[in-house]
Amino acid sequence: MSAFMAVKTLPSHPVAARSTPAGKPSSSPFLAPPSRLRRLFQQQQDRPSSSISSSPSLPRRIQAVSAADVLGSKIDSNSSPSNVVISREEGMELYEDMVLGRAFEDMCAQMYYRGKMFGFVHLYNGQEAVSTGFIKLLKREDAVVSTYRDHVHALSKGVPARAVMAELFGKTTGCCRGQGGSMHMFSAEHNVLGGFAFIGEGIPVATGAAFSSRYRREVLKDASCDHVTVAFFGDGTCNNGQFFECLNMAALWKLPIVFVVENNLWAIGMSHLRATSDPEIWKKGPAFGMPGVHVDGMDVLKVREVAQEAIARARRGEGPTLVECETYRFRGHSLADPDELRNPDEKARYAARDPIMALKKYMLENNLATESELKAIEKKIDDVIEDAVEFGDASPLPPRSQLLENVFADPKGFGIGPDGKYRCEDPGFTQGTAEV
Amino acid sequence: MTNGAKPTSIFPGQRSAAQGYSSGTASIVIGLRRAPPNQRSSSLPPSPAFPFLFLFFFFWRPRPGKDVGTREAGVGQLASVGKDEKGNMLGGPLRRILPEISRLPKGYSTVGKEMTVREALNSALDEEMSADPKVFLMGEEVGEYQGAYKITKGLLEKYGPERVLDTPITEAGFTGIGVGAAYYGLHPVVEFMTFNFSMQNESRVIGTLILFSAAASVLGATVSVGCLFDEFKPAKLGKGAGSMEFDLGIVAIDHIINSAAKMNYMSAGNISVPIVFRGPNGAAAGVSSQHSQCYAAWYAHVPGLKVLSPYSSEDARGLLKAAIRDPDPVVFLENEILYGQSFPVSDEVLDSSFCLPIGKAKIEREGKDVTITAFSKMVDYALQAAEVLSKEGISAEVINLRSLRPLDRRTINASVRKTNRLVSVEEGFPQHGVGAEICTSVIEESFEYLDAPVERIAGADVPMPYAANLERLAVPQVDNIVNAVKRACYRSVPMAAAA
Numbered sequence: 035m036s037a038f039m040a041v042k043t044l045p046s047h048p049v050a051a052r053s054t055p056a057g058k059p060s061s062s063p064f065l066a067p068p069s070r071l072r073r074l075f076q077q078q079q080d081r082p083s084s085s086i087s088s089s090p091s092l093p094r095r096i097q098a099v100s101a102a103d104v105l106g107s108k109i110d111s112n113s114s115p116s117n118v119v120i121s122r123e124e125g126m127e128l129y130e131d132m133v134l135g136r137a138f139e140d141m142c143a144q145m146y147y148r149g150k151m152f153g154f155v156h157l158y159n160g161q162e163a164v165s166t167g168f169i170k171l172l173k174r175e176d177a178v179v180s181t182y183r184d185h186v187h188a189l190s191k192g193v194p195a196r197a198v199m200a201e202l203f204g205k206t207t208g209c210c211r212g213q214g215g216s217m218h219m220f221s222a223e224h225n226v227l228g229g230f231a232f233i234g235e236g237i238p239v240a241t242g243a244a245f246s247s248r249y250r251r252e253v254l255k256d257a258s259c260d261h262v263t264v265a266f267f268g269d270g271t272c273n274n275g276q277f278f279e280c281l282n283m284a285a286l287w288k289l290p291i292v293f294v295v296e297n298n299l300w301a302i303g304m305s306h307l308r309a310t311s312d313p314e315i316w317k318k319g320p321a322f323g324m325p326g327v328h329v330d331g332m333d334v335l336k337v338r339e340v341a342q343e344a345i346a347r348a349r350r351g352e353g354p355t356l357v358e359c360e361t362y363r364f365r366g367h368s369l370a371d372p373d374e375l376r377n378p379d380e381k382a383r384y385a386a387r388d389p390i391m392a393l394k395k396y397m398l399e400n401n402l403a404t405e406s407e408l409k410a411i412e413k414k415i416d417d418v419i420e421d422a423v424e425f426g427d428a429s430p431l432p433p434r435s436q437l438l439e440n441v442f443a444d445p446k447g448f449g450i451g452p453d454g455k456y457r458c459e460d461p462g463f464t465q466g467t468a469e470v
Numbered sequence: 471m472t473n474g475a476k477p478t479s480i481f482p483g484q485r486s487a488a489q490g491y492s493s494g495t496a497s498i499v500i501g502l503r504r505a506p507p508n509q510r511s512s513s514l515p516p517s518p519a520f521p522f523l524f525l526f527f528f529f530w531r532p533r534p535g536k537d538v539g540t541r542e543a544g545v546g547q548l549a550s551v552g553k554d555e556k557g558n559m560l561g562g563p564l565r566r567i568l569p570e571i572s573r574l575p576k577g578y579s580t581v582g583k584e585m586t587v588r589e590a591l592n593s594a595l596d597e598e599m600s601a602d603p604k605v606f607l608m609g610e611e612v613g614e615y616q617g618a619y620k621i622t623k624g625l626l627e628k629y630g631p632e633r634v635l636d637t638p639i640t641e642a643g644f645t646g647i648g649v650g651a652a653y654y655g656l657h658p659v660v661e662f663m664t665f666n667f668s669m670q671n672e673s674r675v676i677g678t679l680i681l682f683s684a685a686a687s688v689l690g691a692t693v694s695v696g697c698l699f700d701e702f703k704p705a706k707l708g709k710g711a712g713s714m715e716f717d718l719g720i721v722a723i724d725h726i727i728n729s730a731a732k733m734n735y736m737s738a739g740n741i742s743v744p745i746v747f748r749g750p751n752g753a754a755a756g757v758s759s760q761h762s763q764c765y766a767a768w769y770a771h772v773p774g775l776k777v778l779s780p781y782s783s784e785d786a787r788g789l790l791k792a793a794i795r796d797p798d799p800v801v802f803l804e805n806e807i808l809y810g811q812s813f814p815v816s817d818e819v820l821d822s823s824f825c826l827p828i829g830k831a832k833i834e835r836e837g838k839d840v841t842i843t844a845f846s847k848m849v850d851y852a853l854q855a856a857e858v859l860s861k862e863g864i865s866a867e868v869i870n871l872r873s874l875r876p877l878d879r880r881t882i883n884a885s886v887r888k889t890n891r892l893v894s895v896e897e898g899f900p901q902h903g904v905g906a907e908i909c910t911s912v913i914e915e916s917f918e919y920l921d922a923p924v925e926r927i928a929g930a931d932v933p934m935p936y937a938a939n940l941e942r943l944a945v946p947q948v949d950n951i952v953n954a955v956k957r958a959c960y961r962s963v964p965m966a967a968a969a
Contacts, residue, residue, distance in 0.1 A: 152938065153756025204756075204937035215758040215936030231760040232667065232721065233639045273638035276670075301639060303615030309638035375614055432937045437944060441932050448931075 120335065125393070125402045126411065128334055131170060132162040132390050133415045135186035138195060139365075141419050142185065142202060146369045150427070151202050154231075155216045158186040160332075160364035163389035164296050165190045167337030168264050171345055177225040177263040179240035182217035183296075183363075184229045187266060192224045199422035205429035212432045213440070233267075233301075234274035237293070240265030241280040244291035244354075262348045263291045270301025272315045281322040281356065288353035292344045293319075295358040296331065302367045303375045319356030331359030332387040335396065362387075438463065582816060588809045590783035591621045594790040595659065597822045599629055602657060605794055606633040608644055609661030609749075618663050618715075619750065619809055641670040645722035645747070649729040652745040652799075659794060662749030665765045665803065667718000668726060716751040716765045716803060723768075730799040731774030746793045748802035751779070752846060752897045753945055755807070759933035764898030766845070769801045770874040770907070776828055777875040779803040781849040782813040785872055788826030796828065803874075805846045831878035833885065837867035840891040840955050843882055843908055845871040848895045848946065855951035864959055874904060882908060883916045890921040891958040895951055900928035925954040 120128070139157040146155050158165070161183075169178060169190035180187040188198055193209055201208025202216055209221050219229040227243055230236040240263045247261040271277055272295060284291050295315050299306045307313050319326025325347075329340045337359060344355040362384035366373030397403045441447065445458035457463050585593075599605045606629075611618045613626040613636040626634040637644045641662065648658040662668045719726065730743045753762040770777045776798055780786040786804070793800035818824060834849060835856050844852040849870045856866040867885055871878065886892050892912050894905035905926040912924055930944040 153754075153758065153936065154761070201936075204939075206937075210936075212937035212940065213758075213935040215756065217760070218758055218936070231758065232670065232718070234670075270639040273640050274670075275640065275642060301610075302618070303611050304636055304638070308636065431939045432935070434939075434943060437930060437935065437940050438932060 120338075120402070122402045125397050126407070128166050128170060128338070129390070129393055129397065129403075129408060130411050130415065131166040131190055132334065132393065133412055134189055134195065134418065135162040135165060136390060137412075137415050137419050138185060138189060138198070138422075141199075141423060143365070143369060145202070145423065151216070152204075153215055154182065154368050154370070155202070156181075156183040156368045157365045158183050158363070160384065160388070161296055161298060161361045162186060163334035163337050163393075164266070164294065164331045164359045164361055167334045168266075168292070168294060168341045168345075171338065171341050172262065172264065175225060175261045176345075177227050177240070177243045177261065178266070179227045179236040179243065179263065180219075180229060180266045181233070181236055181268060181271070182229070182231050183268075184217065184219045184226075188219040188221065188224075188226050188229070191221070191226050193219065193221045193226060195418050195422040196425040197221075199419075200426040200429050203426040203429070204431065205426055206432040206436065207425070207429040211436065211440075213436070227263075234271045234276040237265050237267060237271070237276055237280045240291060240293075241284050241289060244284065244289035244348075245287065247290050248287065260349045260351075261290065262345050263289075264294060264345070265291060266294045266296055268301060269295060269297040269299060269306040269315065270304065270309065271295075272318065273310055278318070278322075281318065281324065281354070284354040285323040288351065290348035290351065291354045292341070292348055293354060293356045295356070296361055297358055298361050298363045300363070300367070300376060302371065305375075314358075316356060316358040324354045324356055326356045326358065328358045328360065331361030332384065332389050332392065334389050334393050364388075582814060583820065584812045585783040585787075585815045585820075586810055586812045587780070587783050587786045587804070588619070588621055590786040590815070591790055591804070591809075592623055592625075593820075594787045594794075595622065595625060596628065598791055598794040599625065599633065601822070602794075603633075604655065605657040605659060606635065607659050607661065608635045608637055608648055610637055610639060610663050612636060612661055617661075619806060621804075621809070622661070641667050641718050641721040642724060645725040646729060648745055649725050649733075649743060649799075652730070652743045653733070653741050657744050657746075657794060659746045659748060662717075662719040662722070662747065663715040664761055664806075665716000665719035665749050665751040666761055666763055667720070668716050668722045668747065668749070668765070669720005670718060670722055715761065715806075716749045717761045717763055719747065719749065719765060720768075726769070726775070726799070726801065727772050731772050733774075734798065735774055742797045743799045744797045746790075746796075746800045746802055748790070748793075748804060750806040750809070751803035752805055753929075753934055753941070756936065756938065756941065757934075758936040762934035764803075764896070764929070766803055766874055766896070767898055767903045769803075770877075770904060771902075772875075774799065775875060776800045776873070777803065778828065778873050779845040780872065781808065781834075781846055781870050783815050784813065784819045785826065785832070785870070787815075787819055788824055789828070789872060791825045792828050795825065800828075803846065808847055808850075811850075826872070829873045829876040829878055831872050831881040832870045833867060833881070834870045835866070835868040837865040837889065839865045839867075839889055840893060840958055841867045841869060841882070841885040841889045842893045842895060842951065842955065843869045843871055843905075844895040845874060845904070846897070848897055851946065851948050852895055852951060854948045855955065858948065858952050859955055862956075864955060866955060871904075877907065877911070879911045879915065883912060886912050886916050887919045890919055891955075892920070893925040893927065893951065893954045893958055895927045895946060897929050897945060899931055900926065901931065903928050922958045922960065925958050927951055927954050 135158060139159050142151060142155055142157060145151045165186045169187065172178070172191070174192065178187055178191050185198055185202075188209070189195060197207070197209040198219060199208075200206075201210055201212065201214060201219065204212045204215065206212050208214075209219060214220060214229065217229055217231040219226055227239060228236060230239070244263040247259055247263065250256045250259040250261075267277070281293065283289070284293070297306065297315060301309065314328070316326035316328040327340055327344070330336050340357055344357055347353070347355055362381075364381070364385060394408055397408070398405065438448070439445075446456050448457040448463070451457040451460055451463070453460070595607065599607070607622060607625065609622075612622040613631060613634045615636075616623040616626070622634065645660055645668070648660045651658050726747055730745055730747075734742045751766065752764040766777065766779060769775055776793070776796065778789045778793055778800060780789045780802075790802060793802050831843075835853060837856065840859075842852045842856065849868065852866075852868045856868050859866050867889055869882060869885055882892075892909065894908045896904045898904065900906075903926075905928055909924040909926055912920070927946045927950050929946065932944060934944055935941055
């Protein structure tokens with residue numbers, strides 16, 4: 035029960051000691067060569083009394099500027115993504131997952147404009163590396179919590195594409211039987227705990243899931259329970275109070291959680307730099323006593339490397355990590371967003387760093403796969419998506435009786451009817467004919 | 471008990487706590503400062519142009535999506551409302567006629583100008599901001615994005631970033647900041663992206679600090695305190711709060727209730743909070759449970775708040791102006807689907823001193839047989855139901871509540887005493903809802919006049935589902951209102967007496 039006795043501050047302050055790369059100008063905080071990452075994690079263990087290093091001073095502008103103006107040097111897209119050697123199987127798995135995410139989101143856009151999907155739809159194009167990089171390292175029992183941009187998180191975690199597509203169409207065969215919709219993907223089987231429409235709402239929920247994992251281990255004495263929770267959220271959320279409250283508690287109780295910030299620089303139309311006093315989100319981790327890591331979120335291999343260490347840390351019981359992934363969404367905030375405020379140059383710059391293209395290039399260069407094999411994967415994914423759309427189309431709409439189902443886990447919550455019996459036992463009620 | 475006398479405190483313009491809240495006092499206070507509010511009487515008699523307009527609109531149907539420029543609404547959203555699975559309008563031919571009728575000019579002789587609710591809100595904000603430099607806006611995406619629903623379009627260019635503030639996603643924080651600014655004499659207009667977001671609740675610490683600083687300043691030098699509440703003190707740069715929708719309002723509800731609503735009372739009139747919280751409320755289309763709740767009952771429950779819910783453009787303009795000029799916290803519940811709807815407006819409404827009194831309902835349609843009360847989008851459905859019923863010989867009187875707190879019990883009861891039957895319609899959940907209050911008020915005050923049990927129509931007692939057909943079942947439709955009226959009338963109303 036050591037987590038609950040952590041009233042004293044821990045002697046070692048894990049610090050995101052981002053030692054400024056020697057010789058490089060300090061205005062490139064968003065570059066993190068992978069070799070430094072291992073050193074980063076080791077520093078916390080080796081230097082217990084380290085003081086918080088001074089951060090590189092960042093030119094802070096008040097107007098909305100593109101992140102590339104803040105970055106000093108141009109990002110070299112030809113550099114080798116990582117020193118990590120991945121096996122062929124791993125590479126194919128990553129590729130397939132990212133292509134699934136991309137193809138699915140593109141199909142969502144098509145379906146939306148054809149009127150089969152409605153309401154709010156938020157697409158994940160461009161950010162696939164983050165989802166794939168983290169979720170493919172998780173076990174089935176590990177939990178994932180996300181925001182309204184959650185289709186791809188659900189897909190990566192293993193929810194079948196059919197179930198997600200049917201859910202988006204509002205059909206009864208969807209993963210939430212059509213009652214949740216685009217922003218609320220839940221699956222108990224795959225431990226996808228949502229899908230939250232509110233900014234910041236998922237973070238306390240994720241912290242609670244991590245807490246339950248710790249509780250199960252320590253109170254219920256289930257020593258084999260080492261489940262990790264990964265919480266995904268955006269840059270706008272990092273200004274929200276719930277975020278800070280949860281960073282504090284997760285570090286205090288050393289919960290097995292990884293906080294992943296998908297910093298795509300824009301919260302609808304609000305640039306991250308306009309909304310945040312200190313735009314470097316990774317620095318908020320050390321303020322609460324956990325490591326804060328910045329990683330290039332357009333590179334799945336770098337993300338995966340960081341994820342491996344962060345998840346291993348959580349599994350070992352060393353507590354939370356804050357990972358800031360610099361990424362970008364190629365489409366607007368949602369399908370109804372005209373996306374007028376983003377600079378086309380910025381969009382073009384990031385489009386050149388498309389994570390799928392980058393992985394493809396890496397795999398071809400390192401002879402991990404041939405062109406035709408990758409094409410075969412793409413074709414397979416296209417078939418999967420087509421099948422999902424057909425399945426969604428063919429599925430029935432929810433019946434009227436479903437309106438009143440699942441409001442409570444115990445349906446007696448609807449109370450006692452005028453005839454003295456529980457309302458839920460009245461056949462008319464369960465047919466959904468109760469009119470209010 | 472109301473006391474219309476001028477307050478005796480040293481702070482000019484402050485009402486004492488003993489005055490309490492009554493619509494009469496509110497309109498007097500407004501009247502002292504500005505031009506007297508216009509009393510809107512019931513609609514003008516129909517014109518001879520009516521049958522020609524009827525035929526015209528019968529063949530030309532305004533496209534539902536035309537004025538929907540909402541960024542989050544999406545294409546085809548309105549098109550899915552009111553349709554069954556195959557995409558046909560519900561109820562066949564009858565239903566096909568009704569949308570035309572509901573879009574006809576409501577009995578004005580010369581139509582004059584038409585205005586969408588969006589334009590009405592925008593113009594009201596614009597005029598109030600230019601009239602009073604202490605008014606400022608705060609919210610997510612109100613500035614550069616021109617407003618999440620384009621309500622604040624053009625205001626950033628006109629008034630600059632110091633009066634139209636884009637905030638980070640911190641509802642509780644900036645709501646608290648707005649309340650603090652209001653304590654200190656500014657007039658913030660807080661926008662919630664949805665009133666669901668007004669429920670967010672993290673930054674109590676900030677709110678506490680603001681309270682402490684406000685209290686400290688009150689306890690400070692009396693001279694400086696005397697200047698604080700002077701209406702004519704030049705505006706300081708302050709903060710404003712706003713979020714985009716009232717689902718987000720529950721994130722900030724701590725400040726709306728504890729810092730704003732209760733403040734005038736707790737401080738015995740020392741500090742009033744002239745703040746407006748506005749945003750869309752209730753269900754849109756296909757946005758599921760966390761973005762579709764109607765918070766009217768939540769806010770109308772709290773003493774110390776004024777809660778307004780406009781329907782037409784005239785309502786929107788008049789009530790928003792009244793809310794901004796009001797010295798008390800006002801929760802202004804709009805409706806996303808109504809933003810794009812156009813209503814005819816007279817020149818009186820377009821005048822910049824136009825203002826509607828808070829606490830007075832409007833009788834949208836006169837009738838003899840049954841009273842239907844509604845607010846916001848349900849007024850549209852009630853009017854459609856009244857049309858259907860008039861063909862069956864039942865003449866329904868439709869009351870647009872406009873103001874939920876203070877509730878215009880007088881108008882409702884007078885109407886029920888005339889018609890002897892009541893059906894109340896609302897979109898929110900039934901238990902402890904607005905309809906419950908209206909029905910109880912009528913039973914308490916006009917029991918002997920009732921000929922039938924009061925009927926209450928509300929949304930289904932379930933979180934809003936996502937699937938389109940389930941969503942339709944979860945919200946009252948025109949059929950439900952018609953059925954309830956027929957139940958209340960025992961289907962035995964004398965047919966000949968109508969028309």
